[in-house]
Amino acid sequence: MSIILTVGLSIVIFVVDLMIPLGVAGGVPHIVPILLSYKLQDKKAIPLFAILGSVFTIIAFFLSPPGGEIWKVVTNRFLALFAIWVVAIACIIIKKEKEKLHILSDAINQSPNPVSITDKDGTIEYVNPAFLQKTGYSKEELLGNNPRILKSGKHSAEFYRELWETIKSGNTWEGNIFNRRKNGTLYWESLQISPLKNIQGEVTHFFSLRLLDKQMELANKDLIKLSHTLDQVPQAVLMTDQKGFIVYANPAFKEITGYSLNEVIGMNPNVLKSEAQTSEFYEKLWRTISTGKSWKGELFNKKKNGELYKERAVISPVYNDDNKISHYIALREDITEESQKTDKLKKLSLIVDGSPISILITDSSGNIEYVNRRLLETSGYSLNEVLGNNPRMFKSGETPVSHYKSLWSRITAGHAWRGVFRNKRKNGELYWESVLITPFADEEGEITNFVALKEDISEKKQLESTLIAHERLIHSVIKNLKEGLIIANRYGNIQMFNKGAEEIFGYKAGEVLEKPVAVLMDESLKEKHNAGFARFQKRHKILPQNALMEVVGKKKDGTHVPLELGLTQMEQRGEVLVIG
Missing domain, CATH: 3.30.450.20 (PAS domain)
Structure with a gap:
């Protein structure tokens, strides 16, 4: 019925347009039937009335009474046709969108x-x-x-x-x-x-x-199956959704952090944040995993009780059937104790590398695995030149082969060896080294390494040679003095008796060494001597020093000999000696 009325309206508009002179835009009213057809259920009604209005507008152009200038008449007709189709297209679009909204509304409701x-x-x-x-x-x-x-x-x-x-x-x-x-x-x-x-x-x-519940039920079933496996893993396992909120944590996670699954579910892993890492650190981490890559690293976190701990973590994305990230799974391991040991080893390494003593470590076959900076400085070799080589590269050729065989037999038997070598630097210069070599064994008792501590004693050797020469010279001078020279320790026992003393007293040095100096005194002086020595032991000083006194000595044959005696004291290697 509605469509018949709308057709009738179009015909009426056409008849009216035929009676109006051409100068009037009589085709524009055909828009009204198009608007009315918008309410009709038939989808074809709008284009149908747009076509009908266009046909009537064109026919009226030829049948209407003349009027107005021709260019104005043509323009009015084109504007009428344009208006008809603009309205028709707009109605078609609006109707389609309305139908979509209606479908969407029904879909949401149902x-x-x-x-x-x-x-x-x-x-x-x-x-x-x-x-x-x-x-x-x-x-x-x-x-x-x-x-x-x-x-x-x-x-x-x-x-x-x-x-x-x-x-x-x-x-x-x-x-x-x-x-x-x-x-x-x-x-x-x-x-x-x-x-x-x-x-x-x-x-x-x-x-x-x-x-839907069924979809969630399937997801939960998959998670439950996975959790049965992850519950047995000794490392802490944490699973979050794609937004980073926790959906699962295994028992090991509670052991390390103190948090149970019920306490952390729905929360963000930043509940463990210690503030030891910067915000840039976490931003980079999230950027890595959210782009589909795994993140590996170490970080400090905080337990439920506030205690800090260090952990090594691997965080990887989990993909769903649509190849989109649905979850993230993190495998976390508490490395606090391991890290502390590593830090100690680093400190020890710095100490060893900066040691003033050369340090060399070889494997059980004697191949060099480590040398410190001091050894390189002493030998003149570079690190690349010594690593993998054998310590025999330092041999000077002056040490007998039997000496090295004895050394090797001792250290391979598990004993330390100590000795002195004359070795050769890279530039051919010879130098002396004091060496201590210690074997190291594993838990089964098998030797795995040898550690050598080496000290360049070239200067000490030179000084020692000089001191020995000086000592021999002094000893020769003292021994051949015409004056008698006697040295006693703080207990009064003779430590040295030169040739001059032998001629004065008639004793050979071997007869009086370690005997009390009182054997060389007359009985009348012994009491005075004992009192003076008692004062010396108390004060550790001879008073007066270097003063000359006249005394009477007693020879080996019992006869007396008048003497001029001078006393002084000296200290050698921490021991006070009296020189007469």
Whole structure:
């Protein structure tokens, strides 16, 4: 009936147009039937009336009474045709969009997935029947309320703050979340919240879609199967969703951190942050894994009790069937003790490398595996020249082969060896070294390495030779003095008796060494001598020193000999000696 009336209206407009002179735009009213056809159910009605109006407009151009200038008449007719088709196309587009909205509305209402729409402030404006069924609330209880009515208390304030900041900035948030039904029971669901924008690009609403229970059930079953395996892993295992919120942690995680799964589920791993790493460190980590790459590294984290610990972690993305990242899994190992040992070894290495003593380490076959900086400086060789070589490269050729065989037999038997070598530098210069070689064995007692501590004693050797020569010269001078020279220790026992003393007293040196000096004195002087020596032992000083006195000595044959005696003292290697 409606279409007949609309056709009749088109005919009436055509008849009127035939009676109007050509100078009047009589074709424009054909827009009205097109607008009326928008309400008709038939999809072809709009283009049909657009064609009918166009045909009537063209026929009227030829049959209407003349009037007006020809160029104006033609222009009016073209404008009428243009207006007819602009309106027709606009109506077709609007009708199609309306049909799409109607289909979308029906789809959302009939969808088995819970759907809700809120305004930009988070106030609920729409929920579909599946949402009501899922939560147990009525439409009246939800509309005008806030989605926080579903909060379970399992997530931190930071979790919700990050969610809100994400969608407020115009981005979609996806993740898993624990919610609470009206009857108090908890349920786990996968949620996607997307912002809806107007033509100006401003966020006006938020659209949230929940996964079907069956889909979540399948995901949970896969997670349960995986968790049975991961529960047995000795390293801590942590799994998060694609947004970084924790969905699983194994028992080893609790042993290391002190947090149980119930305490961390739904939270972000930054609950472990120690502030030992910079924000740039975490940004780089997240950038790496979110682009599909694995991250490996070491970092300091904080346990539940506040204690810091160091861990080695490997974090890898997990992909779903659509080849998109759905989760991240982290394998974490507490290396606090290992790190402390490593730090000690580094310190020890620095000490060894900076040692003033040359240090050389070989394997069990004698091949050089390590030398410190001092050895390179002493020998003149570079590191590349000595590594993998044998210490025989330092041989001067002056040490007998039998000496080296004896050394090798001793250290391979597990004993340390100490001795002196004359070795050769790279430039051919000879030098003396004092060497201590110690074998090192593994837990089974097998020798794995030899460590040699070597000290360049060339200067000491030179000084020693000089001192020996000087000592021999002094000893020769003292021994051949015509004056008698006697040296006694602080107990009064003779330590030296030169030739002059032998001639005066008639004793040979061997007869009086280590005997009390009193054997050379007359009885009348012994008491005075003993008193003076007692004072010396108490004060450790001879008073007066270098003073000459006349005394009477007693020869070996018992006869007396008048003497002029001078006393002084000296210290040698920490021992006080009396010289007469």
